[in-house]
Amino acid sequence: MPTVSPMLQRILEKPLADGEKLLESALAAFLDFGIKRTSMGEIARRAGISPATLYRRYESKNDIIEAVSVREAQRFVAAIEKQVHTDSGSHDQLVDIFVAFITAIAGNELLRRLLRTEPDLILPRLTTDAGPILAVGRDYLAEKLRGLPDTDGPRDFDPDLVAEIMARLALSLALTPDGLIPVTDQEAAREFARRTLLPMVGIRVGT
Template structure:
C-alpha cells in the first residue's frame, strides 16, 4: 500500500505536530479509541494545549481529514502532464485522486474501522476537502471549455457530476474487483466514463 503519511514542511507549526499525533493514534487504534488525552500524550504536550486548539475529537478529525485529503488532491494535480490536452489532464487528475485516496492509509483505516465517519459527507453535506476538489475541478472544466475540449454547460454542475461519479470508484471499487475484473480495469472504465461525459 502506498503511504501518503504527512511529513511536515520545514517551519510547520505545532498544530501540524498535533495532527500528526492524532493521525498516528487513528492508524494504531482507530477513531473510537482515540482521545484528545492520547493525542496530547503522543504529541508530548498537555491536554489543555490540545483542548485550546480543538474542543472535541470531531473538530480535530475534520481538520485532520481536510489536511490529508488536500495533500492527496494537490499531489494528484501536481502529477498531471502539462503537455497533455486540457481534458486529459482533468481526467488524469480525477482518476489519480481516486486511486490515491483508495491507497491512503488513513482513509483505508477509517473505512475499515469507522466507516460511519464518512457517511455525513456522502449523505448530508459536503466537507471542506470536497469543496476544494470541486473548486479545482470546476476551474479545470472552465479551462477545458475555453480550449474547446469540454462540452458547453454549467462548469459547476459538470464538476459536481464528476465528483459524484468518482465517489463510487473511491468507496466501492473493492466490491467490484474479483478474478474477472481488476482494479486497473475499473480505473480505465472511470477514465472512459469521465472523458466521454465531458467531451463535446
C-alpha cells in the same frame, strides 16, 4: 463564475505546516485506534506535549478531528496537483484530473480505516449527508476544469456538470472499490476515462 465553498477556500488557503507534528500525532492515533477510541491524552502523549497544552490549541476532540480532516484534504489536493500533467491537451488533462482524483481517494489510509472499522461514523457523511463533501469536490474539480488550456479547440463541455459527475463517481468508487472500473491501475483508469467518461459528458476523442 460560481464561487467556491467556504470549506474549499479553507482547504486551499490554510498553511499546510500549521501544527504539523501535533496533527501527524492525531492522525497516527486515529489510524491505530479509530477516532472514537482515541483520547486527547493519547494525542498529547504522541505529540510530546501535556494535555493542558493540547487543550490550549484545540478545545475539544471535534476541533482536532476537523483540523486533521482539513489537513488530509490539503494532502489530497496536493496529490492531485502533483499528478496532473501541465503540457498535454485539455482532454488529456481532464483524464489526468479524473485519475488523480480517484487514485487519491482510493489511497487515503484514514478513509479506508474508517470505512472498515467505524462505518457508523463515516458512512452517513459519505451517503445521505454527503452534500457538503460533494460540493467541495465539485467546486475544486470545476475550478481545475475551467483552467484547462484550449489546445484541443473550443471547449464543448460544462465544467460544473463534468465536475459533478467526476465527484459522484469518485465517491462511489471510494465506498465500493470492487467492480469493473479500475481504481488502483492508473493506466487502466486512464483508458476507462477516455473511452467512457469523456463520451458520457459529450467529449469526442480519437481512439
